[in-house]
Amino acid sequence: xxxxxxxxxxxxxxxxxxxxxxxxxxxxxTGSVKSLGRVLGVSLSAAAVLAYGKASVKAASEDIKxxxxxxxxxxxxxxxxxxxxVEAFISKMQSQTGVLDDFLRPAFAKLAGVTGSVTKTQELxxxxxxxxxxxxxxxxxxxxxxxxAYVGNNKGLRQLxxxxxxxxxxxxxxxxxxxxxxxxxxxxxxxxxxxxxGQMSLLTVASxxxxxxxxxxxxxxxxxxxxxxGIANVGTDIExxxxxxxxxxxxxxxxxxxxxxxxxxxxxxxxxGLVGNxxxxxxxxxxxxxxxxxxxxxxxxQPMTLANQDKGRANLAAQKAAEAxxxxxxxxxxxxxxxQAKSAADILKKKKETAALDKAMLAANLALGKGTDIFxxxxxxxxxxxxxxxxxxxxxxxxxxxxxxxxxVQRLKVKQDxxxxxxxxxxxxxxxxxxxxxxxxxxxxxxxALQRQDAKLLDINNVLAGMKSTDLINLANLQAALDLLAxxxxxxxxxPGYVDTTTKPSPxxxxxxxxxxxxxxxxxxxxxxxxxxxxxxxxxxxxxxAQNYNDFLSLVExxxxxxxxxxxxxxxxxxxxxxxxxxxxxxxxNTSGLxxxxxxxxxxxxxxxxxxxxxxxx
Amino acid sequence: MPTELEGxxxxxxxxxxFAPDLSKETQTQxxxxxxxxxxxxxxxxxxxxxxxxxxxKTLSGADNFVYRPFPKFxxxxxxxxxxxxxxxxxxxxxxFVALARILNKxxxxxxxxxxxxxxxxxxxxxxxxxxxxRTGNNGPGDFQLYxxxxxxxxxxxxxxxxxxxxxxxxxxxxxxxTGQLVNARPKGLVxxxxxxxxxxxxxxxxxxxxxxxxxxxxxxxxxxxxxxxxHTKRAA
Numbered sequence: 001x002x003x004x005x006x007x008x009x010x011x012x013x014x015x016x017x018x019x020x021x022x023x024x025x026x027x028x029x030t031g032s033v034k035s036l037g038r039v040l041g042v043s044l045s046a047a048a049v050l051a052y053g054k055a056s057v058k059a060a061s062e063d064i065k066x067x068x069x070x071x072x073x074x075x076x077x078x079x080x081x082x083x084x085x086v087e088a089f090i091s092k093m094q095s096q097t098g099v100l101d102d103f104l105r106p107a108f109a110k111l112a113g114v115t116g117s118v119t120k121t122q123e124l125x126x127x128x129x130x131x132x133x134x135x136x137x138x139x140x141x142x143x144x145x146x147x148x149a150y151v152g153n154n155k156g157l158r159q160l161x162x163x164x165x166x167x168x169x170x171x172x173x174x175x176x177x178x179x180x181x182x183x184x185x186x187x188x189x190x191x192x193x194x195x196x197x198g199q200m201s202l203l204t205v206a207s208x209x210x211x212x213x214x215x216x217x218x219x220x221x222x223x224x225x226x227x228x229x230g231i232a233n234v235g236t237d238i239e240x241x242x243x244x245x246x247x248x249x250x251x252x253x254x255x256x257x258x259x260x261x262x263x264x265x266x267x268x269x270x271x272x273g274l275v276g277n278x279x280x281x282x283x284x285x286x287x288x289x290x291x292x293x294x295x296x297x298x299x300x301x302q303p304m305t306l307a308n309q310d311k312g313r314a315n316l317a318a319q320k321a322a323e324a325x326x327x328x329x330x331x332x333x334x335x336x337x338x339x340q341a342k343s344a345a346d347i348l349k350k351k352k353e354t355a356a357l358d359k360a361m362l363a364a365n366l367a368l369g370k371g372t373d374i375f376x377x378x379x380x381x382x383x384x385x386x387x388x389x390x391x392x393x394x395x396x397x398x399x400x401x402x403x404x405x406x407x408x409v410q411r412l413k414v415k416q417d418x419x420x421x422x423x424x425x426x427x428x429x430x431x432x433x434x435x436x437x438x439x440x441x442x443x444x445x446x447x448x449a450l451q452r453q454d455a456k457l458l459d460i461n462n463v464l465a466g467m468k469s470t471d472l473i474n475l476a477n478l479q480a481a482l483d484l485l486a487x488x489x490x491x492x493x494x495x496p497g498y499v500d501t502t503t504k505p506s507p508x509x510x511x512x513x514x515x516x517x518x519x520x521x522x523x524x525x526x527x528x529x530x531x532x533x534x535x536x537x538x539x540x541x542x543x544x545x546a547q548n549y550n551d552f553l554s555l556v557e558x559x560x561x562x563x564x565x566x567x568x569x570x571x572x573x574x575x576x577x578x579x580x581x582x583x584x585x586x587x588x589x590n591t592s593g594l595x596x597x598x599x600x601x602x603x604x605x606x607x608x609x610x611x612x613x614x615x616x617x618x
Numbered sequence: 619m620p621t622e623l624e625g626x627x628x629x630x631x632x633x634x635x636f637a638p639d640l641s642k643e644t645q646t647q648x649x650x651x652x653x654x655x656x657x658x659x660x661x662x663x664x665x666x667x668x669x670x671x672x673x674x675k676t677l678s679g680a681d682n683f684v685y686r687p688f689p690k691f692x693x694x695x696x697x698x699x700x701x702x703x704x705x706x707x708x709x710x711x712x713x714f715v716a717l718a719r720i721l722n723k724x725x726x727x728x729x730x731x732x733x734x735x736x737x738x739x740x741x742x743x744x745x746x747x748x749x750x751x752r753t754g755n756n757g758p759g760d761f762q763l764y765x766x767x768x769x770x771x772x773x774x775x776x777x778x779x780x781x782x783x784x785x786x787x788x789x790x791x792x793x794x795x796t797g798q799l800v801n802a803r804p805k806g807l808v809x810x811x812x813x814x815x816x817x818x819x820x821x822x823x824x825x826x827x828x829x830x831x832x833x834x835x836x837x838x839x840x841x842x843x844x845x846x847x848x849h850t851k852r853a854a
């Protein structure tokens with residue numbers, strides 16, 4: 001930081017020299033780099049060859065490993081006879097589709113394990129290529145989808161957005177799936193291959209194959225070089241082989257350049273071209289082909305040995321057996337699917353039958369419920385009991401009998417209410433439950449009133465009124481009772497025990513007296529009696545109120561008279577206290593000793609709790 | 619904006635090689651001119667009691683720190699750091715060599731010199747809304763956005779790292795109360811003045827010198843050049 005805080009004074013521009021120096025240094029560096037490049041040229045080439053060689057060997061070894069794994073997988077599912085054909089198919093397919101055999105072999109193994117058929121597997125692999133090209137799925141996912149669909153698991157089809165519902169997808173057979181996918185994705189793979197990406201994938205396959213071919217050759221070369229050691233020291237051998245190859249190439253190029261500098265060496269140069277062409281064309285494969293050409297056409301691709309004939313027959317038999325097994329498995333799968341469909345249909349049918357049965361049962365239950373209502377013994381008994389009680393009520397002669405009957409009737413009604421509430425709860429009808437509950441509560445309340453021994457006649461009246469239908473009310477009797485009450489003469493009532501010379505005698509003197517019930521009266525008479533008692537009580541209450549008011553007015557008049565002495569207040573009777581004027585007693589004591597006596601008395605009063613407010617004023 | 623002198627570096631080299639006495643004399647003359655500026659600049663350094671007290675305290679355990687703590691202020695040290703140099707500097711990135719320089723070398727002095735010239739109110743407080751959004755790490759095709767709050771525990775360059783949100787402003791206000799920032803850029807030049815030549819000590823002193831020291835240095839060099847020319851002419 002501190003170096004930035006500088007005030008520069010009188011500077012000089014030396015940049016030109018510095019730049020010249022930099023130019024010189026750059027040129028020098030460039031020359032050095034060029035020299036270095038020349039020196040390192042061979043080494044760099046060797047390194048590149050070495051790296052490629054290692055990669056090729058690795059690719060070849062992995063390819064061989066994958067081939068063996070696939071062969072083993074095929075063998076495990078009984079398709080060992082088809083290993084060679086499968087490899088040929090995979091090789092052909094990868095060159096046609098651009099899908100590397102690294103993906104095709106596991107896919108083939110997976111589908112072969114599922115289908116058990118080489119033909120079906122090949123068909124599915126081709127379809128998977130179309131599907132993966134026409135959708136967002138990669139090839140492995142498409143293969144997985146098909147392998148799952150083959151065994152009836154169609155869930156993966158949802159990823160393809162086929163426009164089908166989940167139920168539709170689930171209901172599809174594998175043949176339907178195949179048909180649908182062929183319809184939707186046919187030609188997708190071909191179209192994809194015509195794109196730049198498709199061409200690049202084909203190129204990738206080609207370069208990969210080339211690498212594997214070179215790797216196989218290198219492995220063979222190393223194997224032959226190392227002899228019994230195998231490829232244990234493969235890294236070192238590859239390195240040495242690559243270096244040797246690079247040195248050889250450099251030497252050839254150097255020799256070619258040197259010879260070209262010699263006058264008249266055109267022939268030799270031509271010879272180098274010939275040698276180069278021969279070297280470029282020579283390979284073990286080419287040698288094998290040359291040998292084949294030299295030997296001429298052979299009648300059979302395989303030597304006609306007995307063992308090979310047996311092997312061919314065995315392969316044919318195995319193929320037939322495998323295809324038969326696959327067909328059998330297909331049939332089994334189809335049968336299984338059919339069975340599953342039948343089971344599903346059966347289940348659906350059973351469900352429908354069950355629903356119909358439930359419906360019928362519901363109707364039957366309703367009908368039975370009605371019938372049960374009709375033949376419900378409890379209800380019949382209750383009704384009979386109620387009828388019996390009604391008859392007994394008509395025959396009752398005393399109040400206690402009536403009360404007992406009323407109790408019984410009310411209990412029966414409560415029982416009826418309980419039954420109704422149970423029915424309502426069973427029917428799950430909320431409105432009915434509420435209504436039944438309210439009715440039960442009401443009847444329980446009435447029953448409670450009846451069961452109290454001090455039951456009032458009014459309550460009994462209400463109870464009895466509830467027991468009777470309205471058309472049973474004897475209006476004539478009621479009217480007669482009212483007429484009788486109207487004839488009563490209600491005198492002015494006075495406060496009992498209050499003797500006022502200025503007022504009339506007690507209002508209860510000479511009041512009408514109702515005879516006591518004998519217990520033999522009819523219900524109508526009891527009702528009339530109770531109404532009469534109520535009316536009389538009301539009248540007496542009104543009379544007492546009037547008498548009380550008159551007494552109050554008399555009291556006020558009396559207090560007004562007291563007011564002359566200063567103790568009256570208009571509100572004194574309503575809690576407002578006494579008036580301002582008080583009765584003041586003045587004591588003029590001219591003799592000694594009286595005040596002390598009064599004061600002592602007041603103090604004693606205070607001591608005993610009889611407090612006097614104005615004691616201190618004395 | 620130093621004055622460019624053609625051949626001044628070569629002259630200094632020649633003086634040192636062929637006329638050392640003249641070289642020393644030239645250096646003395648240049649030093650005398652520069653010393654007036656450094657003396658004035660040292661006078662602008664505040665006392666220890668004028669700056670915020672916390673800046674002058676030594677941190678406990680500073681010897682064990684694995685990082686370089688904020689340099690404490692010492693008036694003495696800051697004054698000693700204000701020096702001059704009459705030796706040619708190394709070329710800067712643009713190829714210029716300074717024949718004479720006034721330097722503020724101490725860390726605390728440099729802070730006092732420049733504090734507030736970039737952010738007059740102190741460095742901004744770290745905004746809690748600063749989030750980094752980036753896609754996922756699950757390879758190509760993972761376009762899901764994740765957000766990461768910036769780590770609050772680490773030092774955030776360019777932001778106020780104090781728990782006091784007004785720390786920077788208070789610090790700069792205190793420094794401004796002892797000396798104002800002055801731009802030493804000569805007036806009349808084309809372009810807007812930058813902050814590079816703004817300061818409270820050497821830039822302020824240089825600005826207030828009004829170019830007298832600069833003229834004296836140039837004059838000393840010209841004089842030396844003339845004398846060296848005469849000297850070589852006589853020798854020839």
